[in-house]
């Protein structure tokens with residue numbers, strides 16, 4: 289691979305005796321991996337689980353077919369193997385309040401949601417609107433029921449969540465040097481000054497991020513670049529200026545200590561981790577974990593959001609619950625426009641925030657009726673739903689293409705109404721059964737031709 293000349297000169301100097309092996313690794317084959325989704329009931333079928341990723345309890349090496357039942361149902365999430373270690377380092381405990389500040393497309397958020405297992409509260413934020421839409425798609429497919437999805441800048445997040453979170457993950461926008469191997473297009477933005485520019489933005493993001501942490505809370509900072517300016521030097525700056533202590537990160541085979549000599553020689557920096565592609569089966573990554581030892585600002589009181597359904601909406605939802613769902617836990621309900629969402633007990637007032645999803649989207653109120661959402665079908669395990677129709681792979685292909693599905697006569701005497709559609713043991717959406725056919729409610733923007 290042709291790397292930029294200035295990149296070669298810089299890393300020749302920094303990598304010393306390892307430089308040749310480091311540069312050679314850019315020509316190695318790319319490593320693919322995926323995580324299975326513990327929020328779903330069944331372990332995915334038709335996928336090779338023989339090569340587990342040793343440091344990630346849900347991780348396996350291998351490539352995912354994006355047009356498969358496994359992928360569409362949210363049973364698996366494709367993620368680069370090094371990126372998987374960020375979620376593992378965070379490993380939030382049940383009940384925690386967690387912020388993923390730079391979240392799209394959702395690799396870390398879905399991983400954090402796996403740990404939280406529908407307890408606590410996950411705020412998944414992405415500044416870029418287009419990317420925030422992709423984040424919504426990926427989170428809905430994964431199916432957590434405890435997630436607020438925002439499209440905000442870090443300064444606004446800081447204002448609304450002062451001293452609030454047990455954990456904050458900053459998977460920072462960076463110069464992306466670690467991605468040159470997998471995605472050579474990433475090189476086009478790179479020049480010698482780019483890491484310093486990125487570092488300025490990382491400092492700005494962190495100045496907001498750290499003020500959303502409660503004392504004792506943990507900051508997980510990660511990049512996919514080798515640049516010391518964006519890695520050790522950022523952490524050295526935090527340690528010098530704010531009340532943080534480093535939390536040691538376990539180093540598995542091929543992972544190495546971060547490099548104090550690439551910053552201010554503070555030996556504490558060794559507790560962070562570097563993943564180099566010539567030493568490790570994955571792309572370049574840097575991860576640091578820090579604990580806030582005391583509050584940065586005076587504590588501020590937070591007002592919480594409340595449910596807002598009118599009587600008719602309550603009744604329509606109660607009727608749907610009664611006829612269709614046997615198990616769905618939530619604190620309260622909230623309506624935005626005509627859309628109904630669950631509301632987590634920990635949700636602060638949402639006024640002034642660009643909200644993509646205040647909670648799990650349950651469905652839409654139409655004139656005097658309720659239409660359940662695609663996201664609800666994917667968030668509910670089959671045993672939590674009263675009415676289901678099992679479809680085969682060909683019918684699934686019709687469904688994801690947006691077609692009406694004709695049922696065989698033996699299935700064609702069901703009561704009219706909403707059914708969770710199940711393919712290969714996994715929920716793949718809701719369908720409305722009418723006279724021997726299933727009307728298709730697979731979202732228009734997501735339709736595809738299965739292969």
Ligand SMILES: C[S@@+](CC[C@H](N)C(=O)[O-])C[C@H]1O[C@@H](n2cnc3c(N)ncnc32)[C@H](O)[C@@H]1O
Nearest residue numbers: 390391392393394395396415416419459460461
């Ligand atoms: C490395 S990517 C995040 C990847 C994501 N965490 C995942 O695992 O799928 C960094 C993200 O930061 C966002 N970003 C860019 N500028 C930002 C800023 N000034 N503040 C916050 N986020 C920013 C980008 O849009 C991008 O989605």
